[in-house]
Amino acid sequence: MFSKTVKPMRSAAWRISLWAALAFACGTMVVFIFLHQFVAHDIQRRTDAWLAGEAGVLSDVAERTPKGVLYRRIVGEVAELASREIPHKRVDNAGLNDSVFFLQTAADGSVGLWVGSGDGSAHLAGLRNSQIVPEIPTSVHVAGFDAPFRVVCVRMNNGGQIYLGLSERDQLRVLGSLRLRFVLLWVLIVLIGSAIVYYSTRRVLRHVQDITHAASRIGEAQLSSRVPTTHRNDEVSQLATTLNRMLDRIESSVHQLHTITGSLAHDLRSPLTAVRAKLEMSLTASARDEESESIVSAMEDLDRLTEFLDQSLDVAEAKANALRLNRVGVDLDDLLRVMIDLYEPSMSEKGLRINLCSAGSLEVSADAALIHRMIAILFDNELRHLRASCTVTISLSRSEDGALLVVEDDGPGFESEVLSQVFERRVRGRNSTGHGLGLAFVDAVVRVHGGKIDASNRKEGGARLTIILPLAAP
Amino acid sequence: MRVLLVEDEVEIQGFLQRSLTEAGYQVEAAADAKNAERMSLESVHDILIVDLGLPDEDGLSLILRLRQLGLRAPVLILSARRSVDDRVRGLEQGGDDYLTKPFALAELLARVRNLVKRNTSSATEATRLRVLDLELDLLRREASRSGEILNLTPQEFVLLEYLCRNAGRVVTRSMILDGVWGMRIQPDTNVVDVHIYRLRGKVDTTGRQPLIRTLRGVGYVLKDR
Numbered sequence: 084m085f086s087k088t089v090k091p092m093r094s095a096a097w098r099i100s101l102w103a104a105l106a107f108a109c110g111t112m113v114v115f116i117f118l119h120q121f122v123a124h125d126i127q128r129r130t131d132a133w134l135a136g137e138a139g140v141l142s143d144v145a146e147r148t149p150k151g152v153l154y155r156r157i158v159g160e161v162a163e164l165a166s167r168e169i170p171h172k173r174v175d176n177a178g179l180n181d182s183v184f185f186l187q188t189a190a191d192g193s194v195g196l197w198v199g200s201g202d203g204s205a206h207l208a209g210l211r212n213s214q215i216v217p218e219i220p221t222s223v224h225v226a227g228f229d230a231p232f233r234v235v236c237v238r239m240n241n242g243g244q245i246y247l248g249l250s251e252r253d254q255l256r257v258l259g260s261l262r263l264r265f266v267l268l269w270v271l272i273v274l275i276g277s278a279i280v281y282y283s284t285r286r287v288l289r290h291v292q293d294i295t296h297a298a299s300r301i302g303e304a305q306l307s308s309r310v311p312t313t314h315r316n317d318e319v320s321q322l323a324t325t326l327n328r329m330l331d332r333i334e335s336s337v338h339q340l341h342t343i344t345g346s347l348a349h350d351l352r353s354p355l356t357a358v359r360a361k362l363e364m365s366l367t368a369s370a371r372d373e374e375s376e377s378i379v380s381a382m383e384d385l386d387r388l389t390e391f392l393d394q395s396l397d398v399a400e401a402k403a404n405a406l407r408l409n410r411v412g413v414d415l416d417d418l419l420r421v422m423i424d425l426y427e428p429s430m431s432e433k434g435l436r437i438n439l440c441s442a443g444s445l446e447v448s449a450d451a452a453l454i455h456r457m458i459a460i461l462f463d464n465e466l467r468h469l470r471a472s473c474t475v476t477i478s479l480s481r482s483e484d485g486a487l488l489v490v491e492d493d494g495p496g497f498e499s500e501v502l503s504q505v506f507e508r509r510v511r512g513r514n515s516t517g518h519g520l521g522l523a524f525v526d527a528v529v530r531v532h533g534g535k536i537d538a539s540n541r542k543e544g545g546a547r548l549t550i551i552l553p554l555a556a557p
Numbered sequence: 558m559r560v561l562l563v564e565d566e567v568e569i570q571g572f573l574q575r576s577l578t579e580a581g582y583q584v585e586a587a588a589d590a591k592n593a594e595r596m597s598l599e600s601v602h603d604i605l606i607v608d609l610g611l612p613d614e615d616g617l618s619l620i621l622r623l624r625q626l627g628l629r630a631p632v633l634i635l636s637a638r639r640s641v642d643d644r645v646r647g648l649e650q651g652g653d654d655y656l657t658k659p660f661a662l663a664e665l666l667a668r669v670r671n672l673v674k675r676n677t678s679s680a681t682e683a684t685r686l687r688v689l690d691l692e693l694d695l696l697r698r699e700a701s702r703s704g705e706i707l708n709l710t711p712q713e714f715v716l717l718e719y720l721c722r723n724a725g726r727v728v729t730r731s732m733i734l735d736g737v738w739g740m741r742i743q744p745d746t747n748v749v750d751v752h753i754y755r756l757r758g759k760v761d762t763t764g765r766q767p768l769i770r771t772l773r774g775v776g777y778v779l780k781d782r
Contacts, residue, residue, distance in 0.1 A: 356569050360569065360576075360662055364662070380774075387745075421738055421739070425740075428755055429748045429751040456743075459742045463745055463746045
């Protein structure tokens with residue numbers, strides 16, 4: 084039943100490691116996003132502080148330097164010096180630093196002084212497009228540059244303005260490389276983590292699987308063996324111990340059941356034997372017809388009682404999975420032919436037809452005596468419940484799950500109120516003359532062999548019983 | 558024919574002893590395993606009838622011990638257990654037989670007879686069976702009455718052969734099921750009766766002496782007188 088090994092992709096270990104990896108990945112991602120925000124914010128804060136400081140210095144210098152020939156040179160030098168403080172700066176084709184610019188505008192808005200790469204017109208256009216509040220650093224996009232500039236503006240006394248801009252390119256590059264490294268490390272860590280989780284859960288669950296295998300073997304074979312236990316006192320070994328204790332209890336109740344049914348059978352059988360022998364002897368002794376008539380009917384009653392007793396005890400044992408099996412190879416095709424041979428005269432006497440559709444020899448591993456009785460019960464049922472001119476069709480074929488035996492008829496079918504519980508003890512149709520044990524016994528026999536049984540009504544009318552029995556090992 | 562009967566229930570022992578004696582056997586009876594072992598070693602018996610539920614020992618281990626001590630006679634096992642367990646089935650393959658309680662006395666007698674016959678029968682099998690004017694040719698699978706061939710199906714022939722082999726003795730329905738179809742089942746419908754009824758229609762046609770007799774509550778008998 085559970086003896087198949089679970090495929091890795093369908094195992095619980097796989098699911099657990101998948102979920103663990105997902106939780107781990109999400110957690111680390113959230114932490115990283117916070118860190119990233121913090122770092123980006125911090126870099127910007129430092130940039131802005133530098134910009135504000137430098138812009139203050141420059142405006143100071145610009146205010147104090149007399150507007151003479153040297154003014155451009157002095158302010159230009161100071162701006163140039165400031166730009167050298169920027170690490171990782173890049174230079175453009177002309178050898179000028181393009182990550183920093185300094186722009187002084189006159190009161191009319193025209194370019195007064197420009198320090199930076201190019202002629203500053205693109206920067207000026209960018210500055211005009213964005214609304215810049217003095218003293219507050221703002222990001223400005225300049226045509227021709229991928230990264231925006233962080234710009235701070237200082238208003239001068241003469242009505243002109245000083246703009247100091249620093250490219251955010253370096254900041255973005257730092258953040259970009261931080262992200263790349265994180266993603267690589269993140270993937271690596273998640274993979275390693277989930278592999279570790281997978282192998283550790285698999286190890287634990289392998290013990291569970293061992294227990295499952297052992298337990299399923301116990302169910303099929305014998306009740307005296309036990310599932311393997313480990314010395315560690317963890318959850319799995321507790322499971323094994325609990326299972327073993329449960330098996331102890333089951334074994335003892337099955338044993339008790341055997342003892343009870345055994346002694347019940349014995350205590351009833353001996354007096355029954357004596358009574359039957361008495362009746363049989365008085366039957367041969369008595370010559371009078373009316374006397375022998377009542378003796379015979381008493382004997383028949385006795386036989387029915389015995390049969391009922393047998394079947395009740397069998398069903399009780401079978402329902403408790405306590406039937407002892409003596410498995411041999413049984414050819415169902417052969418058996419059905421013999422059974423049909425036995426039942427055909429009674430059926431045709433009653434006006435019933437019986438057909439067998441079989442693809443030939445099909446051997447199952449089963450207890451021959453139980454299977455014989457099972458088929459006899461099925462045939463007895465058909466014989467009892469069908470009206471004249473009905474047809475019973477027996478089909479035997481090989482299916483994926485084993486031997487497939489279908490018994491169908493075109494009679495009245497199962498009554499709808501009993502259909503769902505037709506395999507229960509004492510459940511029988513309104514017009515049934517049986518004692519309601521037959522199908523319960525059939526069900527138990529099929530189950531104890533590891534097979535399946537299903538009862539239904541055919542769409543065209545009539546009953547259908549489908550039985551699957553495991554095939555004999557080739 | 559000497560029978561050793563090992564049965565602890567006094568009443569059943571009495572009945573069995575009476576009917577076996579009536580059937581012409583010399584019966585010695587024991588009520589427990591100890592006495593049975595002593596009696597079995599003191600004299601030779603043709604057959605043993607052993608109940609499995611003895612007060613001092615399990616019947617099976619008694620049989621196994623007697624076998625080890627050199628017992629050759631066949632054993633008919635009486636069991637109050639319903640499903641006969643594997644060990645008993647194993648013995649059956651070794652030439653012994655079993656009956657579950659309650660049983661028909663007729664069946665017990667028939668099984669005893671079969672066991673004794675199996676043990677002493679000669680290797681040569683008859684090719685013809687004859688009961689009064691009924692004759693069976695076992696090679697050609699043909700049956701005839703007073704020389705007139707009966708039109709039997711193969712199955713009917715096997716059934717008639719079984720009755721002929723037990724002619725003059727009662728056979729029960731479960732014996733017929735076991736002997737002809739090889740099954741130990743107890744159908745709760747009259748399947749065997751219908752077979753007999755059909756066979757009788759062909760064998761006991763009008764104007765002939767009826768051979769197949771029904772003993773209600775017991776079984777059937779093919780008359781040989």
